[in-house]
Amino acid sequence: MTKVVHAIQDDYPDDFAWCYGCGRLNEAGNHFRTGWQGEETVTYYEPSLDHIAIPGFVYGGLIASLVDCHGTGSAALALHRKNGFEPGSGEASPRFVTASLNVNYLKRTPHGPTLKAVGKVEEIHPKKWKVTVEVFADDVLCATGEVVGVVAPTSFTNK
């Protein structure tokens, strides 16, 4: 299975659904979609033909973007579940913003296979969660990462 049926991004409030990486309302964006797979979280993504670092290998900045949005999405999934909800239940989801992002590039990531980001979520404060991320291409671990996300204040949508 390389599809997420119920993604947390489907339940982000409209004001928070414009992210270039994962916002369903951002037409030009990547539309990363993050859901549960057992106790872990997953995001699948097929890089476009342009998303290369050198011919044949995926652009590291795209992997950083994937880790970033997978991290905030995973934190939102976990807090939503803590609040008693699952994606697709009809409840608006919490929305996290990134405080810090770390990515370690273990090996070149081949361009072609669907990428799979897998996350483990840990609450370090009710409004601050940590997500450790592994990025695979054809089951080969190519990058690891960590995202610390904080719950977005509602004031964030006021310009």
Next chain:
Amino acid sequence: MTKVVHAIQDDYPDDFAWCYGCGRLNEAGNHFRTGWQGEETVTYYEPSLDHIAIPGFVYGGLIASLVDCHGTGSAALALHRKNGFEPGSGEASPRFVTASLNVNYLKRTPHGPTLKAVGKVEEIHPKKWKVTVEVFADDVLCATGEVVGVVAPTSFTNK
């Protein structure tokens, strides 16, 4: 001044000039361009209208991409200078790949101003360099980062 006249990316060998972030040959990409400003390195970038996290603010994944390519470009500038060359001198530049990328998002980055990434480069091994990065919007420091880059083996262009 918000333009880099002599960018290191102009001197990347053709095989290494396809990066979505900074490759001059990647038509769809961001075309980040990195040059010296005194002893520091700079990259300027105007995010597109789509590059938002929420309306009015820049997408964090774009900032991560900027830090990434600015880091590898800065390391290449420094090694090129150590080898006796400056961008625009006609010599092919060294090319770095990212080993690790860290970004700390200090505050929301307003969408509109030209972003400015500033780097300081430190050699930690002849083939491994560290770049500390600050990202400004209208002279306000919005993010900091660190990139560890390693010299790309020429075998990297063999698929």
